[in-house]
Amino acid sequence: MAREQGQLSQWDDTKGYGFISPQKGGSRVFVHIKAFALQAERPRLGQSLSYEMAQDAQGKWRAINVKPLKPVAQSRPAAAGADRAAASARSLWLVPLFAAFYLICHLAWDLKPAVWGLYMALSLASFIVYAGDKRAARRGDWRVSENTLHLLALAGGWPGALLAQQLLRHKSSKTSFRRWFWASVVGNVLLFLLICSPWLKPLLRL
Template sequence: MKKQGTVVRWDAERAFGFIRSPQIPADVFFHLRDFTGHPGPREGLQVTFDEIHVGGKGPRALSVSASTNTILAPTAETPPDEAALLPPGRRATPRSTPPHLKKRDDRLVWSALGLMALWLLLWLIGIGLGRFPWVVLTGVVMLNLLTFYVYWRDKHAATAGDWRVSENQLHGLALAGGWPGAWFAQQILRHKSSKQPFRSMYWATVGLNYLGLLAWIFWPQLSGV
């Protein structure tokens, strides 16, 4: 039998939340993947769901959907749905990214790729000057693959409600030289790509990585050693 409740907590970053129902003494846990409907879960939304119990973890909700009798009061700030303004038989077309925003995103992508190319060039210069052995490139590649995997693991843990990787560990991998892998993970997995404090710290680790690499390569020449 379907139960009714209200979403009392929703963590969009970690993709899970809790439902409070008068029929159940404890708040009920649910994942985003257990929710069906549009636009998605939010705090205060009335829902129906099936309750299950997994081990000793407490109640969990499956087949969560918005209650059909949920009525959202219109506000002056909320414009009518575009579909309601179209003639019958026509569908609203999705909005494309404004040209100026698309150009800005393209510039950011090319800037990041340019930084990676320059970073790789510095490694090759260091190898040519005898500061690093050739085998170091293998270590750099492995570190970046590891960084991408750790991001993927953290993304999976966020949706599954499992143990998360700390942000300090992610920044540590970037600082050690895994920042290109971190960048690709942010773009491909869409993980940690919109959290501004994290992004600011990430770019700080990129700058520190550059400074450390430059100092290691050129300090002997500058100091006369």
């Protein structure tokens, strides 16, 4: 028997039945939970299916021997984009990690509260600037230059910039921008150590 393909366009999980929209077009096909082959997951709306057609006792057509179709493998560009998005999301852990690192430095070196206040103020400013730039991009208005965004990150606003990139989905995929952004993050941490560390202060007096 020839097999058809379609998509589960309606499904009532409590009653155990729904309808399949054939890939080739035409009327939707009734399908019952008992028609599905043994599978670990329950049928889900939008699932691509393979099935056969048969008539029931009342002469109505329905789907039988239903099997889920394997998802098409992602193309390399799409997979690479997904990998970059996942890596960007994981980078958010740097914010609490840096906060913990700063706390340790504060306890060990007796840092002034103004240092943390500066990071907070610049992070808030960076988030606001990112939000404004995204709004300008949508409206086609004047944009904030990338150099300004990098300078804010270098000065200490990179935690807020990192949050804005992920929460607002702005400047989170452009490779060249990300490269310079991470360079500014590294530069800021090095500046923090250079200025605040008691071990390196003698070098500043030379």
